[in-house]
Amino acid sequence: MRLSRLIGLLLVILITVPLVSHYYISKIGEEAINNVAAEGHHRTRTLDHVEEISTAKVSDLRARIEELRKIKASVNNELRDLESKRQKLHAEISGYNTHIESLKSSYEATNLEFQKLKVTIENTRIEQEELIKRNTPEVLAPQRILPPIRHEGHTDPPGSPSRCLMHNCFDFSRCSLSSQFPVFLYNPEEYNFADVPLDSFIKSSVTQALNASPYLTYEPSIACVYLVLIGDVLGGLRNTSSLEQRLKQLSHWNGDGHNHVLLNLARHGGNRDVFSSVNTGRALLVQSTFTEQQFRRGFDVIAPPSVGEAQGDVWLDLPPIVPARRKHLLSFHGRLNAPPLSNLSALHSNLLSSETEQLLSLEKTIAETLKRMEVKFPADNFLFDVTCANSKAEECLNGEWALCGTAESRTTILQQSTFSLIIAPLNYSVISTVQTQLRIYEAFKHGAIPVILGKYTELPFANEGLLQTDKALLRLPKQRVPELHFVIRSIPDVDVLEMRRQGRILWETFFGSTRKIMDSVLAILRHRLNLPSFPVRDVPTPSVFNDSFIPLTEVVTDPEPDGEVDILGPMETPMASLRFRHNFSLTVDPHPIPGDPFHLYPYTPFEPVMPGEAKFRGSGLGFRPIGKGAGGAGKEFSEALGGNHPREQFTIVILTFERESVLISALARLKGLPHLNKILVVWNNHLPPPMISFGQILGSKFTQQVVKTNKNSLNNRFLPYDAIETEAILSIDDDAHLRHDEIMFGFRVWRENRERVVGFPGRFHAWDVNGESWNYNSNYSCELSMVLTGAAFFHKYYAYMYSYVMPQAIRDKVDEYLNCEDLAMNFLVSHITRKPPIKVTSRWTFRCPGCPQALSVDHSHFQERHKCLNFFVEVYGYMPLLNTQFRVDSVLFKTRIPHDKQKCFKFI
Incomplete structure (x- = not known):
C-alpha cells in the first residue's frame, strides 16, 4: 500500500516538476526578455547619445590633429634648419681644429727648424772661431820640387868606403822632401858589369818593376838615386878590376858613386858576393851575401833572392795556413861544407885554435842532437837529413850548411813541416848568405815557421823596421839546441797559426815577386831619407751627363718622415776630411801601416787618438764634445758629434x-x-x-x-x-x-x-x-x-x-x-x-x-x-x-729617464 502510494507520489512529482519548471522558466525568460529589450532600448538611446557626443569630439580631434600636424611640420622644418646650422657649425669647428692642428704641426716643424738653425748657427760660430785660431796651413800631398839641372852639391868623403853611412856618403841635397824621390835606372842593355851575361829573368823583371814604379825618372840630372843592375853572377867575377873601371865609367858616377845603388839580386843558390874585393866608393850595396866587416848597417841592404814571379798575384803557389800541426813537427835538410881547420882558423883570425875547434864541435853537436830528437820523439815525426845522402847539395860557402835537393823536393818537405830549421854558417862573421836567405824565403812561402839557430844571422831588409819578423819566426843561439824540442813543443796552435799567417803576409808583401823586392828596396831608401811615399791614386769620377745637361728646377715632394721627427744634428755645408795630415810623420815611423807599406794615403783608420783632456787643453780644434764637455742626454747629444x-x-x-x-x-x-x-x-x-x-x-x-x-x-x-x-x-x-x-x-x-x-x-x-x-x-x-x-x-x-x-x-x-x-x-x-x-x-x-x-x-x-x-x-x-x-744599440735605449730628459735615439 505504502509502496503504491510512494509510486504514485513519485509519478505526481515527476509530472508536476517539469510543468512548474517550464512555467517559471517561461516566466523568468519573459521577464528577462523584457529586461533585455528595455536594456537594449536604453543602450540604443545611450549609443545614439554617445554617437552624437563622439561625432562632435571626433570633429574636434580631427581639427586638433590637423593642428598638431601643422605644428609637427613646422617643428621638423625648424629642426632641419637647426641640423643644417649644426652641421655647418660642426664643419667650421672641424675646419678650425684642422687648422689648429696644421698650425701646431707648422709650429712644431718651424720650431724644429728653428732649433736646427740654432744648432747650425752655433756650429758655424765655432767653425769661425776655429778658423781664426788655426795658425797652421792645411797640409797637402807633397808636390815635386826638383834640383837644378846642374847641381854642384858636394859631400866630403869618409876615410874609406867601409866607413860609409848615410850622413857621410849620401848627398841629401839631391833628395828634397818634396822631390818625390826620383830614381834613375842605368839601361841594363848598355851596361854589362860582369864577365858573364846578365841573368835574363833578373834583367827583365827588374826593368818591368821599375817601369811600373811612380819614382822612375828618365832624366838623370834630377835623380835622387841611381840604380845599377849588376845581376846574378855565378861563381864570382873573374876580373874585379874590370868591374871597378866600368863603375867609374858610369855617366853619373862622379868619381865616388855617391847616391848610386848597386843591385846584385840572386836568382840561384850559387850566387856570390861580387863586391868583396871591389872599391865601390860611396855606392850602396844591395845583395844577399855579406860579412860582418863588409856590411855597413844603415847603409847597405840585405835583399832576399829573386826566385819568384816578376809581378802580379803570388798566392797560387802558397799552401793553406791550416791545419796548425803538419805531418812533421820540424824538418831540416842540409850538409855542412866544413872547411879544413886551418881555413877555419883563418876565417876567425881573432880566435885561438882551441876556440875554432869548439865552433866546429858545436856544429857536430847540432847534428847529433837532431839525430837524438828523431829517435827519442818518434811521435813528432821529425825529418832530418844532415848528409844530403839521397840528393845533391848545392854549392855554398865554406862553413855553411848547403841546401839539399831540388826546389820541388824542398817544397814538398816544407809544405809538410810545421817548423823549418835554419842553421847559420859556422863562420859567425858571415851574417848573410844567399842560401840562408833562400831557406828563409822558402820557409815563409810554404808556411814552415823558420827556426834560426844563430842570432848573428841578419834577416832580409834587416834593421830597417820594414819587416816585423819577430812575429813570424824564432831565433835562438846555437847553444840552445838541446832545448830546441821543448821550445817548439811549447808553442800553442794559436801562436803557430799566427806566426804562419804573419810569415805569409811578409812573403806576399816584400818577397813574393821582383816587383815586391824592388818596392821594398826603394821604401827602405825613402825611409832613411825621411821622404814620404808616393800618394795613392784616386779614381776619376766622370759624370754620366755632359756639360750641357741642366737639371730641372722642379723638386720631387719630400717623403713623409718615419715616426717622430727629431733633431739629429746640425745641417752643415759640405766639409772634406783633412788629407795627408801625416805625410811626414809616417816617414819618421818606419813601421808600415797594415795592408800597404808602399804608398802614402790621405788618411787611414789606424791613426792615433789623443788623450781625453787634449781637446780641452790646447788641441781642441774641430772637436765637438757633448755639452761642451759637460755631457748630457738627448738634446745635448744631438747638437754635437762628441767622441774621440x-x-x-x-x-x-x-x-x-x-x-x-x-x-x-x-x-x-x-x-x-x-x-x-x-x-x-x-x-x-x-x-x-x-x-x-x-x-x-x-x-x-x-x-x-x-x-x-x-x-x-x-x-x-x-x-x-x-x-x-x-x-x-x-x-x-x-x-x-x-x-x-x-x-x-x-x-x-x-x-x-x-x-x-x-x-x-x-x-x-x-x-x-x-x-x-x-x-x-x-x-x-x-x-x-x-x-x-x-x-x-x-x-x-x-x-x-x-x-x-x-x-x-x-x-x-x-x-x-x-x-x-x-x-x-x-x-x-x-x-x-x-x-x-x-x-x-x-x-x-x-x-x-x-x-x-x-x-x-x-x-x-x-x-x-x-x-x-x-x-x-x-x-x-x-x-x-x-x-x-x-x-x-743606443745608450739609454731601454733606460727609464726623467720626463725632462731625452734619450739619445728614441727608437734605437
Whole structure:
C-alpha cells in the first residue's frame, strides 16, 4: 500500500516538476526578455547619445590633429634648419681644429727648424772661431820640387868606403822632401858589369818593376838615386878590376858613386858576393851575401833572392795556413861544407885554435842532437837529413850548411813541416848568405815557421823596421839546441797559426815577386831619407751627363718622415776630411801601416787618438764634445758629434742599375740628413740614365753626382773615387730603406770603430761538416761574421785596399759571378784588422715595396756565394772572417729617464 502510494507520489512529482519548471522558466525568460529589450532600448538611446557626443569630439580631434600636424611640420622644418646650422657649425669647428692642428704641426716643424738653425748657427760660430785660431796651413800631398839641372852639391868623403853611412856618403841635397824621390835606372842593355851575361829573368823583371814604379825618372840630372843592375853572377867575377873601371865609367858616377845603388839580386843558390874585393866608393850595396866587416848597417841592404814571379798575384803557389800541426813537427835538410881547420882558423883570425875547434864541435853537436830528437820523439815525426845522402847539395860557402835537393823536393818537405830549421854558417862573421836567405824565403812561402839557430844571422831588409819578423819566426843561439824540442813543443796552435799567417803576409808583401823586392828596396831608401811615399791614386769620377745637361728646377715632394721627427744634428755645408795630415810623420815611423807599406794615403783608420783632456787643453780644434764637455742626454747629444775624433761628415755611395724610380725614391728619403757631405750614385750601366727622371732629383739642394762606369761591375761600388772627400763612406743599395736616425746612429758608432765595417744586415759563414767547406748563411743568428755593404759604413782606406792591394783574382771572381763584392770587402777588412764587423740596431733585412725582384732571391745567388767563400779562403790561405756575438744599440735605449730628459735615439 505504502509502496503504491510512494509510486504514485513519485509519478505526481515527476509530472508536476517539469510543468512548474517550464512555467517559471517561461516566466523568468519573459521577464528577462523584457529586461533585455528595455536594456537594449536604453543602450540604443545611450549609443545614439554617445554617437552624437563622439561625432562632435571626433570633429574636434580631427581639427586638433590637423593642428598638431601643422605644428609637427613646422617643428621638423625648424629642426632641419637647426641640423643644417649644426652641421655647418660642426664643419667650421672641424675646419678650425684642422687648422689648429696644421698650425701646431707648422709650429712644431718651424720650431724644429728653428732649433736646427740654432744648432747650425752655433756650429758655424765655432767653425769661425776655429778658423781664426788655426795658425797652421792645411797640409797637402807633397808636390815635386826638383834640383837644378846642374847641381854642384858636394859631400866630403869618409876615410874609406867601409866607413860609409848615410850622413857621410849620401848627398841629401839631391833628395828634397818634396822631390818625390826620383830614381834613375842605368839601361841594363848598355851596361854589362860582369864577365858573364846578365841573368835574363833578373834583367827583365827588374826593368818591368821599375817601369811600373811612380819614382822612375828618365832624366838623370834630377835623380835622387841611381840604380845599377849588376845581376846574378855565378861563381864570382873573374876580373874585379874590370868591374871597378866600368863603375867609374858610369855617366853619373862622379868619381865616388855617391847616391848610386848597386843591385846584385840572386836568382840561384850559387850566387856570390861580387863586391868583396871591389872599391865601390860611396855606392850602396844591395845583395844577399855579406860579412860582418863588409856590411855597413844603415847603409847597405840585405835583399832576399829573386826566385819568384816578376809581378802580379803570388798566392797560387802558397799552401793553406791550416791545419796548425803538419805531418812533421820540424824538418831540416842540409850538409855542412866544413872547411879544413886551418881555413877555419883563418876565417876567425881573432880566435885561438882551441876556440875554432869548439865552433866546429858545436856544429857536430847540432847534428847529433837532431839525430837524438828523431829517435827519442818518434811521435813528432821529425825529418832530418844532415848528409844530403839521397840528393845533391848545392854549392855554398865554406862553413855553411848547403841546401839539399831540388826546389820541388824542398817544397814538398816544407809544405809538410810545421817548423823549418835554419842553421847559420859556422863562420859567425858571415851574417848573410844567399842560401840562408833562400831557406828563409822558402820557409815563409810554404808556411814552415823558420827556426834560426844563430842570432848573428841578419834577416832580409834587416834593421830597417820594414819587416816585423819577430812575429813570424824564432831565433835562438846555437847553444840552445838541446832545448830546441821543448821550445817548439811549447808553442800553442794559436801562436803557430799566427806566426804562419804573419810569415805569409811578409812573403806576399816584400818577397813574393821582383816587383815586391824592388818596392821594398826603394821604401827602405825613402825611409832613411825621411821622404814620404808616393800618394795613392784616386779614381776619376766622370759624370754620366755632359756639360750641357741642366737639371730641372722642379723638386720631387719630400717623403713623409718615419715616426717622430727629431733633431739629429746640425745641417752643415759640405766639409772634406783633412788629407795627408801625416805625410811626414809616417816617414819618421818606419813601421808600415797594415795592408800597404808602399804608398802614402790621405788618411787611414789606424791613426792615433789623443788623450781625453787634449781637446780641452790646447788641441781642441774641430772637436765637438757633448755639452761642451759637460755631457748630457738627448738634446745635448744631438747638437754635437762628441767622441774621440774631430767632427766630420760622410759620403753616401749608391750602386744602381736601370732602376730610376727606385733610385729617385731612395735619394728623396735622404734629404735633410745631417753630416752628409754628398751622395755618389754609381750608375752601373754603360748606357746613360734617362735625363728627365734624374732631372728632378738632381735639381734638389743637396750635393750629389751620378758616376759613369766603364762596365757593369760590382767592383765599381768600392772604387776610391776622387769625388769622395770624406774618410767615412756609407755604402747602400738603391732599395735599402734606412731611417735618418738609423743612419746617424751607424755613423756615430763607426766613428769609434773606424777600422771596422759597421752596418745593419748581418750574415755569417757556416761550416759544412759533410762537405768540409764553407757555406754562406743569411738566417737569423746569435753569431755573425759579416755585415753586408748594402747598408754599411767603412773607411775610404779600404776602397784603396780593395781596388789596388787585394788580389786581382778576387775582383775577377766578383765580375765572373756578378756577386760577392760585399763578402770580398768583409774578407779584406777582417784580414787586415783581425777583428769582426760591428752590427748596429735590430735591423736585419730591408723591405722595398714596389721594387723589382732582387737578385738575392734567386737560388743560384746563394750557390755562388758559397763558392765565393771557399775561393776567397783559397786566395788568403785561411778563413779571415771572425765570429761576433755583439750588437750595438743606443745608450739609454731601454733606460727609464726623467720626463725632462731625452734619450739619445728614441727608437734605437
